[in-house]
Amino acid sequence: xxxxxxxxxxxxxxxxxxxxxxxxxxxxxxxxxxxxxxxxxxxxxxxxxxxxxxxxxxxxxxxxxxxxxxxxxxxxxxxxxxxxxxxxxxxxxxxxxxxxxxxxxxxxxxxxxxxxxxxxxxxxxxxxxxxxxxxxxxxxxxxxxxxxxxxxx
Amino acid sequence: xxxxxxxxxxxxxxxxxxxxxxxxxxxxxxxxxxxxxxxxxxxxxxxxxxxxxxxxxxxxxxxxxxxxxxxxxxxxxxxxxxxxxxxxxxxxxxxxxxxxxxxxxxxxxxxxxxxxxxxxxxxxxxxxxxxx
Numbered sequence: 001x002x003x004x005x006x007x008x009x010x011x012x013x014x015x016x017x018x019x020x021x022x023x024x025x026x027x028x029x030x031x032x033x034x035x036x037x038x039x040x041x042x043x044x045x046x047x048x049x050x051x052x053x054x055x056x057x058x059x060x061x062x063x064x065x066x067x068x069x070x071x072x073x074x075x076x077x078x079x080x081x082x083x084x085x086x087x088x089x090x091x092x093x094x095x096x097x098x099x100x101x102x103x104x105x106x107x108x109x110x111x112x113x114x115x116x117x118x119x120x121x122x123x124x125x126x127x128x129x130x131x132x133x134x135x136x137x138x139x140x141x142x143x144x145x146x147x148x149x150x151x152x153x
Numbered sequence: 154x155x156x157x158x159x160x161x162x163x164x165x166x167x168x169x170x171x172x173x174x175x176x177x178x179x180x181x182x183x184x185x186x187x188x189x190x191x192x193x194x195x196x197x198x199x200x201x202x203x204x205x206x207x208x209x210x211x212x213x214x215x216x217x218x219x220x221x222x223x224x225x226x227x228x229x230x231x232x233x234x235x236x237x238x239x240x241x242x243x244x245x246x247x248x249x250x251x252x253x254x255x256x257x258x259x260x261x262x263x264x265x266x267x268x269x270x271x272x273x274x275x276x277x278x279x280x281x282x283x284x285x
Contacts (some may be wrong), residue, residue: 022174116255
């Protein structure tokens, strides 16, 4: 009499494909990972506040009116292109000036100046070694404009 | 009678390949940084005077809808100075990355500059290099 052997059903999970899946995932991550590179310009801003009148004494001022860049503090100052601005700032040799007051550049602009142009001017000034002083309008309407000094240089 | 030796084919044990693969996956998952700012819609300005800078710990963004975000979270302009102060207070690196949509006007972004300057942060303006 044949002894009947119970067929034991094995409960094995076939793990042969796991390594294939793992390698596919690795390839996926390698192909989709992108190395983020940030490009920018660190601003050099002085500390403290001063009135604009005091600041303007012998200080280079750049005024942006809409899409026009004026090399000077008012609308009647000469209009320059970005390239001309870069050239003039390099000629001013701001990087080699020892006194930080001589490196200061006041940037004033109208309210409708788009950030793209503002960014380009700010980058040009910072790249030329200038210390940027931003002009803040007095919100309370006293009529006095304050030159804002910002973070430590 | 000639007996032929059965040639056993060379066997390369590949049992550990699965382990190596999973270790590599775990390595990539731990070292990759998810791009948190992907959902923020803004166009970066361009300039020829910028260069590659190191990533900062603190980031401030103003998107095309003029929504201000500090570290990816929406924030008020009044809270920005305090928030940046808190983040940079004990940090060695006081640089703050500032990304603003290129189409915003001065009255929309100048407040951010002033708030960051009052927080004594070193502002790093982020943009794209101009295509040559």
